[in-house]
Amino acid sequence: MNPSATVTNGTTTVPKLDRPLAFYGTLVHCLSQSEVEIAESTLLLVDIHGKISGLHKDVKQDQMEQLLSEQGWSTETVPLTVLQRGQFLVPGFIDTHNHAPQWTQRGIGRGHLIMDWLNNTTFPHEARFADPKYARTTYASCVEGFLKQGVTTACYYGSLHGDATKILAQICLEKGQRAYVGKCNMNRESPDYYRDASAEESIAVTRDFIDHVRTLDPKFELVTPILTPRFAISCDADVLSGLGKVAAEDPTLPIQTHFNETPQEMEITKKLYPEFNSESDLYEHFGLLNERSILAHCIYMDEYDMSRLEHLNCGISHCPVSNTTSGTFGVAPIREYLRRGMKVGLGTDSGGGFSSSIMDAMRQAFVVSNAKKLSSGGADKSLSFYEIFYLATLGGARVCNLDETIGNFKVGKEFDALEIHTGGKNAGVITLVEDIDSTAKIFEKFIMSGDDRNIVKVFVKGRCVKK
C-alpha cells in the first residue's frame, strides 16, 4: 500500500497526484436520497488535486481522445482505465460510527446488555491502548482493514489515551484514509484503570490532541479531530460543559456520541442527569447538539427527541449490526428519518457487532427495515437496495457535513471511489453474473452478495489506497 501523505518537517501535506486519472465505463452513484444514477459509457476525469474535473456521459470510445484533449490531456499522458462489463465505479463507503480500539475485539461479548459488555469486554480491552506500541500495530491493521473494505471515510472513536489517539490520526494520514478521529472522553462510571483522571485532564488531553492534529494536517484535508464524549453516563457535567465550550470556540469541529441506544443506557442516564427529561435536552444544554453532531444509534425515539434532532439538523448514524446483536434487538426508525429528510448514514460500530463491513451494515439495515415494516403494520416501507446504498455513500457524507466534498461523482467533488469487479478468478462468492443481466441487476448482485474481494481498488482524493 502506498503511503498517501508525506511528513515534512513535522507538517504533513496531502501531495498532488503525479498525473490526472481517467476512467471509461459504468458508474453508479446517488444524486439525492431518492435518485440513483447508473451511467454507462461515461468518461470520468480526475485532476492532479484529486478532484473530479469532468463527467461525460454516453461517450463513444472514439470520442475519448477529443474529450481528453479539451483538458490538455491525451491517452499518452493520462492513464485511462477502461472498465469492462461487470466492472464499475461507486463512491467510497462512509462509516459514520467506528471504535478503532475495538478492532481487536470484534464479535466478542455479543448478546450482553450494554453496561455489562462495556465493563467486561470493552473497557479492559481499550485500556490496552495505554501502550503506544500496541496502539501502533492495532491501528495500522484497523485502518488497512477498513480501506480494504472500501471505507474511504471513517468516524473513529479512539480510546481515552491522548498518545494512542495521536497515533491513530497519524496512521490515517499515512495510509491515506479520510477520517474524523476523537479522543474518547470518559471520567466516571468505568473502572479506575480506564477513566480520565479528572474533568480538567479530560479536556486538556482533548485540546492537546486537537492542536496536534492541526500540526499534522493544518487544513484538516484528510484528518479532522472530532469531540467524542463517550456518552452522558461516562461524562460528568464538567466534562460535557468543557467539551461544549471547545465546540463553541471552534465551529469547524464535529461532535460524536451515542444517543438513545438501549433502555438500560437511557434509564441510567436519567438517574445521573435527573434534571433532563430527554437526551436531546441534555446534550443541547451542554452545547453538544447541533448540525455538527453525529449521533450513533438513535433507536428509542419519541416525537420530542425526533423533532429536536430534526430541528437541530443533527446527523444520525444507523448501526444495524450492533443494534440487533447486543442484549436488545434495536429497530431504529430509519424510514421516518428519511421521510423527514433528516441526515442518516450507516455505521459499522465496529467492534459492537459481528462485522466491520459497511456492506454487511447495508444488508442488516434492510433486515431491520423489514422488522420495522412488520411492527408498523406496513406503514414504514422496507428500505430498497438503492436506499441502503444511499445511506453508505451520500447519506453518510451528509451526516459528516462532507456532501459538498464527497458522496457522489459530481464534478468538483473529490474522487473517493471504489472500483468494483464482479467477475474473474478473485471475485469471491458474489452471485454469479450472467450474460442476460442488466447493469442494474449486476449492481444489485454486488450490493446484496458482494464483499471486499469485489472491491479491487480504493481511491481517496484520487490516491489509490488499495491495489
Ligand code: GUN
Ligand atoms: N456506549 C458507550 N460506549 C459504547 C461503545 O463502545 N459501543 C456502543 N455500541 N455503545 C456504547
Ligand code: FE
Ligand atoms: Fe458505538
